[in-house]
Amino acid sequence: MTTATVPLKAKDYRSEVKVVWCPGCGDYGVLNSVQKAFAELQLPINNTVAVSGIGCSSRLPYFLKTYGFHSLHGRSLPVGAGIKLGNPDLEVVVFGGDGDGFSIGGGHVPHVVRKNTDLTYVVMDNHIYGLTKGQVSPTSSPGFVATTTPYGAPDTTSVNPLAYVLTFGGTFVAQCFSGNPKQTAEIVKQAIQHKGFSYVNIISPCLTFNKIDTFDFYKDSVAELPEDHDNGDLVQALDKALNPPAGKTYTGIFYKASKPTLIENLRAMNKKVGADKNYDLNKIIDAHRP
């Protein structure tokens, strides 16, 4: 990771673009925490790319001064992977919401995760589609009443993002609450520092459309992972993700592992075949002589 040449403060990462979220939206806290994490790491503005999909939270890159890529609905991860592979020297942080990441984009998550792609993925999880004014999302509770489910969502189970990422081999899996900016900044910072794929699920309530999963609800229910939690143990991590005590939502780093990353694997492969930027194309042509 490279660092900025001139010391940067959190506010130095904010662009002039007006933030368009509803007053009181949890995403404001996330934006502040992200700026704080960037400043603590002194990420160079020119070497950092904020990637997103579509949705309220996916507007976040516009509010940062770094390079950005506001991609398509559900496609932020493969775009982020392309950017990182296209120039591995860049710091690539991907942002989005629960619908973007786990519904329309849910098919990409397993593969970007299992390849240990060198990205940080920050999901602002509000259990609702906000930009389209309130529909059930994959993380909404079964039976959730919303505009297209007036009699309750006929779903049996909702997606558990932490367990989802853990199952596909995530090497850094954490959860935090946007109402706790200090913890959020710290976890985002550690996620960026992590080698390989890192996932941060940030509970970020939607005041406008979700009257169930509110700030007040989470203020009382979030709890830090117990002190004896071993975040090097995948079984413990899955257990904490799937079976928190009734009425509780754990925050903290569930799991952390050091494994070869996609970039490392590709570099090793290229090295093995004697990669050479000046490889003579005539050798390829010679291989096709009869």
Add this chain to the structure above:
Amino acid sequence: MSDLIIRIGGEGGEGIISSGDMVAQAAARSGLNILTFKTFPAEIRGGYAMYQIRFSTDEIKSEGSGFDVMCAFNQEALDKNRSALKPGTVLVYDYPGGDIKEEVNIDGVTCYNLPMSQIAKKELEMYRAKNMVALGALSELFDISSESVRDTIHSKFGKKGEKVVGINLNAIEAGAKYVRENHKKTDPFKMGKAERADKDVIIISGNNAAGLGALIAGCRFLSCYPITPATEVAIFMSKYLPKLDGTLVQAEDEIASIANVIGAAFAGQKAMTSTSGPGLSLMQEFLGYASMAEIPCVVVDVQRGGPSTGLPTKHEQSDLFMAAHGGHGDAPRIVLSPENVPDVIDIMVQAFNLAEKYQVPVLVLTDGSLGNRTESIQAPDPNSYEIIDRKRYAPNGDGPYKRYELNESGISAMSHPGDADGAYIATGLEHFETSAPGYTPELHVSMSDKRFRKLENIEDELPPIEVQGDGEADLGLISWGSTLGTVRESVDMAIAAGMKVKALHPKLVWPVPVKAITEFASGCKKILVPEINKQGQLAEIIRSKTDLHLIQYNVYGGLPITPDELFEKIKEVI
């Protein structure tokens, strides 16, 4: 001999393709030009597979019409080709002891039996060697230089050791010996040798040529998803990209492939993906994004029979509408289509150059038969091509960077992440010059116009389109893609027959080269547009931009048009 076509048919998995490849290699070693044509079953094993090789001392323009020699490995191959066994042709067939149970006699057809299965099983004790027995017999019968065949065996199997080479040489000799001892040649077909001092030749397939062209253009990033008949492009690139310190990704689906490509291109790479119709359907949303965010990228579509899963291994040119018009919104794109294998290399370089110059997605439409076929071609010189790179941003202290600056050409300078003071947000939203989102009527008009302005004069900025034939014509042909080879051959036939016929050979198919088409049409009494699709997709897009009256000739059975068929059509409509 000036021109000979040998067709080998049998069950998929029986070594039809490898024996065909060996004949082609041996012929090229003997100084002949070759062009091969293959059809596969959609299954991995079983089903009818065919490999056809056309040899000539002259330039070969198409796969030709029918064949001179048919080599049938089984009854199905014989049945499928029975109607094409016209007087004057030759049949070599597996009998006795093979799948064909009766001796074959067809009026006017020279029939040579060859117990290839029996020889392989009983004499060589290796049934798999059947295809080599056939190769030996064919080389003996049609004077394919035995020295070239032996050289080919050594170069193909040398790495596997002397024993494997020996087994194959024995099989070849067994086939040749059977012919010497049992048949007296009565047909006129001989391949022989040719002098070709002036030509430095390689044999390469259309799909591999697409990869080679991309590498020459400077492409160092490919993301793919496996799909017939395009996978070979990625296989080729997977072998060479790591050697060039490049990157090949096999993504989870075609949407991820094009997302990877556009991400890498944003980061500064020349990047591409290769796919076929179903994959291109999935990529449409991102192609619109590339048009909107002005990100250069290249997509090769090796077309197959559609719609839907369609005919995965068959020939069709039916993706032109999608290539030109696919996706929502008004989105500028370029569509190019090469005519033959050497052209694939040139067009791929041109595709990257145009993508870089205009910052748009460029689609290259080949097709299954062009992708799979091999040709002996002049070895390209990688250093002889002009390579264009995108216009890059350089800060000049002149206020904030305007990624989408409005200017006369419509082409604005692009920064790459990592560039100082070049930060911007690539976006699919309508945007101001700085890339910040905006939705006013004036903005959407000025930005839409900017994006299309880039391609307004593209026809004038490209080399003139080739016209075959000259003077006033009773009939002019306009076609595209690999059908152009057939057009060349049948127009030559028509001109030789004293007809006033000419043809236009466009490689840029979208935006439609209206000026060249209008000028060409002004010298023709009638215009015929042959293409391999039901709707007449090229004809329709020409009509959308001109008021020309076009006669369509649509063939859509899963095979190319043959020069003979097109010549008949020319005679009919002229």
